[in-house]
Amino acid sequence: MDLRPPAPLLAPSLLSADFARLGEELRTIEAAGAQVVHVDVMDGRFVPNITIGLPVVESLRKATALPLDCHLMIVEPLRYAADFVKAGANWVSVHQEADPHLHRTLAAIRQAGGKAGVVLNPGTPVETLVDLVGDFDFVLLMSVNPGFGGQSFIPRVLDKVRRLDALRSERGVPFFIQVDGGVGSKNAADLIRAGADCLVAGNAVFKAEDPKAAVASLLSEMRSGRTA
Ligand code: DX5
Numbered sequence: 425m426d427l428r429p430p431a432p433l434l435a436p437s438l439l440s441a442d443f444a445r446l447g448e449e450l451r452t453i454e455a456a457g458a459q460v461v462h463v464d465v466m467d468g469r470f471v472p473n474i475t476i477g478l479p480v481v482e483s484l485r486k487a488t489a490l491p492l493d494c495h496l497m498i499v500e501p502l503r504y505a506a507d508f509v510k511a512g513a514n515w516v517s518v519h520q521e522a523d524p525h526l527h528r529t530l531a532a533i534r535q536a537g538g539k540a541g542v543v544l545n546p547g548t549p550v551e552t553l554v555d556l557v558g559d560f561d562f563v564l565l566m567s568v569n570p571g572f573g574g575q576s577f578i579p580r581v582l583d584k585v586r587r588l589d590a591l592r593s594e595r596g597v598p599f600f601i602q603v604d605g606g607v608g609s610k611n612a613a614d615l616i617r618a619g620a621d622c623l624v625a626g627n628a629v630f631k632a633e634d635p636k637a638a639v640a641s642l643l644s645e646m647r648s649g650r651t652a
């Protein structure tokens with residue numbers, strides 16, 4: 425059984441987009457071949473920044489057919505996780521550091537019909553997931569400290585990707601590995617080669633001179649990581 429998705433996926437992060445032109449930004453990345461839309465939800469408590477919530481997700485749902493991937497950087501994620509699925513999210517991920525009852529929260533996301541993900545901050549080891557394998561559909565490894573776009577990539581995440589990939593093979597359970605923060609053309613192929621399946625990119629897409637070309641070139645870098 426293949427434990428990884430057939431092709432690597434790019435999930436541009438709307439955090440770096442122009443919030444007054446979200447519909448247009450969605451059309452640009454969709455036309456360029458991005459397969460997923462990453463939506464960063466921050467509450468000003470788990471992270472020091474406040475972004476967007478359920479009403480925006482409802483509007484995004486009407487504006488694109490791409491899967492919406494909601495990364496919840498909020499305290500007490502169980503209170504809202506299923507509501508994000510109801511608002512139109514296809515994937516919902518919650519931080520391990522924000523939730524003492526992850527098993528329950530992941531089950532609530534799945535029960536609402538979403539794909540359930542666990543997010544690990546740079547300092548949280550992948551080994552803490554050993555007893556949850558099978559209860560999540562994906563793991564998001566942060567390669568920056570969450571809260572802001574445009575930060576520098578923390579290279580130690582590459583080792584975490586390899587260790588998580590090894591855990592996946594050892595258990596024989598399919599889940600996908602996502603990486604978020606400081607991703608760009610310099611590290612995309614290496615991350616895929618290490619075992620990542622889905623890369624989030626904010627500034628590398630929306631702050632590029634030509635976002636469409638940026639998506640195309642990231643996707644081609646990523647594919648080279650799967651063939652090399
Ligand atoms: C950071 C967010 C990221 C962010 C990535 O807390 O989770 O999704 O938007 O932005 P870049 O790719 O610019 O680091």
Ligand code: ZN
Binds near residue numbers: 437462463495604624
């Ligand atoms: Zn994110």
